[in-house]
Amino acid sequence: MRLIPHPVLCNYYVTYRCNAKCGFCDIWERPSPYITQEQAGHNFRDLKRLGVKVIDFTGGEPLLHRQIDVLLKEAKEHGFITTLTTNTLLYPKWAEKLKGLVDMLHFSVDSPVREEHNASRGVACFDFVHESIRQAVALGERPDILFTVLDNNVHQIEEVYNSFCRPHGLVLILNPVFAYNAVETGSGLSVSALEKLRQWGRKPGVYLNDGFIGLRLDGGNQVDKPVCKAGSTTIVISPENKLVLPCYHLGLQEIPIENQLYTLYKSKQVQSLIKQEGRLPACQGCVINCYMQPSFATHTSRYFWQALPGTLKYNRMKGTWKQFFR
Numbered sequence: 001m002r003l004i005p006h007p008v009l010c011n012y013y014v015t016y017r018c019n020a021k022c023g024f025c026d027i028w029e030r031p032s033p034y035i036t037q038e039q040a041g042h043n044f045r046d047l048k049r050l051g052v053k054v055i056d057f058t059g060g061e062p063l064l065h066r067q068i069d070v071l072l073k074e075a076k077e078h079g080f081i082t083t084l085t086t087n088t089l090l091y092p093k094w095a096e097k098l099k100g101l102v103d104m105l106h107f108s109v110d111s112p113v114r115e116e117h118n119a120s121r122g123v124a125c126f127d128f129v130h131e132s133i134r135q136a137v138a139l140g141e142r143p144d145i146l147f148t149v150l151d152n153n154v155h156q157i158e159e160v161y162n163s164f165c166r167p168h169g170l171v172l173i174l175n176p177v178f179a180y181n182a183v184e185t186g187s188g189l190s191v192s193a194l195e196k197l198r199q200w201g202r203k204p205g206v207y208l209n210d211g212f213i214g215l216r217l218d219g220g221n222q223v224d225k226p227v228c229k230a231g232s233t234t235i236v237i238s239p240e241n242k243l244v245l246p247c248y249h250l251g252l253q254e255i256p257i258e259n260q261l262y263t264l265y266k267s268k269q270v271q272s273l274i275k276q277e278g279r280l281p282a283c284q285g286c287v288i289n290c291y292m293q294p295s296f297a298t299h300t301s302r303y304f305w306q307a308l309p310g311t312l313k314y315n316r317m318k319g320t321w322k323q324f325f326r
């Protein structure tokens with residue numbers, strides 16, 4: 001059963017460019033422009049009309065956009081909840097200007113070991129994570145540490161928790177790795193690693209969407225009974241100002257928005273593409289967190305109930321729940 005009849009999230013790709021080269025990501029290989037303030041202004045207005053609550057300013061590396069502070073400020077003025085994940089290379093330069101503009105600020109960490117983290121990111125950015133935490137905390141911000149978990153680093157959760165989170169009272173977000181297209185994500189996650197993740201998700205100061213674990217144990221999205229509601233819950237906008245359907249990772253169709261996002265989204269063409277969410281051949285077994293999270297939150301299924309305690313816990317820790325009722 002659908003609980004919320006409209007899209008709730010926008011994944012706004014401000015650029016595909018990135019200053020890192022992570023082995024588990026291929027976005028940085030794509031040539032890309034940057035979104036313009038004018039396009040964003042039109043889109044913010046229409047996203048509001050469509051009922052979207054949260055805008056995830058993503059990329060690529062979103063801090064490469066030279067007006068990211070202006071974009072975030074405008075989004076906040078429209079009443080959106082904002083979220084942004086960064087590899088932290090540029091955060092120290094932006095810290096003061098971003099103060100108060102990102103409700104859910106995430107710093108990515110792949111390993112508590114400098115050499116391993118830098119190897120995973122393809123650039124030396126480990127020290128920037130610590131410096132970014134120092135600056136953010138000094139400014140009164142509470143960034144979350146986003147740890148992407150694979151079989152080969154699940155044993156490092158404790159060290160990440162103890163070295164990055166506990167000294168500063170920061171939330172640790174456990175992000176189970178997911179594969180897509182031909183991107184190599186290593187060994188994935190075994191059943192015992194998923195169990196360890198579950199145990200960690202119950203600890204104070206740690207957030208895990210338990211629905212992610214349940215979905216993996218069940219073999220992922222099933223095309224004959226899809227749990228994925230990517231297109232109907234999430235609006236994906238590309239740096240070229242195109243609507244991407246049914247999700248970024250599948251990117252079946254990209255339609256120019258031309259300042260008409262509301263009309264375009266309601267059109268027959270888009271609505272029929274949305275109906276294919278979770279039903280295409282590539283959707284079999286899919287576990288892409290970015291779309292499963294809003295899918296679980298807006299439709300009742302067993303994953304809704306699995307996800308609920310963690311979602312409530314995170315919103316309690318961050319105080320963000322109040323903003324959903326504005």
Ligand code: SF4
Binds near residue numbers: 018026028059060
């Ligand atoms: S920092 Fe993010 S966008 Fe850049 S390469 Fe790594 S995962 Fe991809």
Ligand code: SF4
Binds near residue numbers: 229280291
């Ligand atoms: S199941 Fe996966 S690939 Fe298919 S629409 Fe959903 S998120 Fe995209």
